[in-house]
Amino acid sequence: MHSKTEVANLASAVHALLAWWQAPVRSMLEVGAGRGHWSSWYRKTHPQVKVVSIDISAHACAEYGHEQRDISQWRPRYPFDLVTCVGVLQYLDDTAAARAIKNLAAATRTALYLEVPTHFDMAHVVERKSTDLDVYVRSGVWYRKHLAKHFDETGAGLWIRRGSGVMLYELEHHAKPRDRRR
Numbered sequence: 001m002h003s004k005t006e007v008a009n010l011a012s013a014v015h016a017l018l019a020w021w022q023a024p025v026r027s028m029l030e031v032g033a034g035r036g037h038w039s040s041w042y043r044k045t046h047p048q049v050k051v052v053s054i055d056i057s058a059h060a061c062a063e064y065g066h067e068q069r070d071i072s073q074w075r076p077r078y079p080f081d082l083v084t085c086v087g088v089l090q091y092l093d094d095t096a097a098a099r100a101i102k103n104l105a106a107a108t109r110t111a112l113y114l115e116v117p118t119h120f121d122m123a124h125v126v127e128r129k130s131t132d133l134d135v136y137v138r139s140g141v142w143y144r145k146h147l148a149k150h151f152d153e154t155g156a157g158l159w160i161r162r163g164s165g166v167m168l169y170e171l172e173h174h175a176k177p178r179d180r181r182r
């Protein structure tokens with residue numbers, strides 16, 4: 001769980017980076033929103049942005065005003081410029097997580113910000129004391145295989161939807177097998 005201030009710092013950075021790539025955020029979707037820090041930040045600091053937040057939990061929806069949706073079963077009618085999905089996919093089994101990634105791709109016009117712990121993170125990064133361990137843990141390879149069908153990975157959790165029109169310099173994203181020149 002990240003604090004409101006931590007999310008505000010991250011959201012400012014992502015918003016500014018997308019502006020740098022000339023991909024202004026006019027709409028955003030927060031998936032598995034929980035307390036809804038991302039959507040609250042957008043509603044407060046960029047009230048002109050169309051914001052939708054969803055969560056599967058009836059309690060979170062009643063408490064924080066999200067729409068009740070299951071991302072493994074639902075995709076919006078229209079895509080959003082920015083989609084965020086933080087700490088959600090580890091609650092889904094492999095089949096549901098793969099379906100959720102397809103739905104996240106359908107929901108994204110430009111950029112997805114994704115955070116989900118992998119085997120590596122569980123072993124080396126997360127504090128086990130303060131982390132929910134009753135989750136489905138997969139490899140980074142598994143996530144990259146599914147995400148790479150729809151997105152280019154720019155690093156730091158950001159994935160740019162292929163075909164979005166965002167022009168990245170070669171070294172702004174991870175190496176692609178298509179360029180094997182030395």
Ligand SMILES: C[S@@+](CC[C@H](N)C(=O)[O-])C[C@H]1O[C@@H](n2cnc3c(N)ncnc32)[C@H](O)[C@@H]1O
Binds near residue numbers: 001057060091
């Ligand atoms: C660990 S919390 C993270 C909440 C928030 N994203 C954050 O970073 O503070 C996981 C959230 O994902 C929601 N969630 C789990 N499975 C979901 C699904 N299939 N569709 C939508 N939300 C889901 C849970 O209800 C919960 O609010």
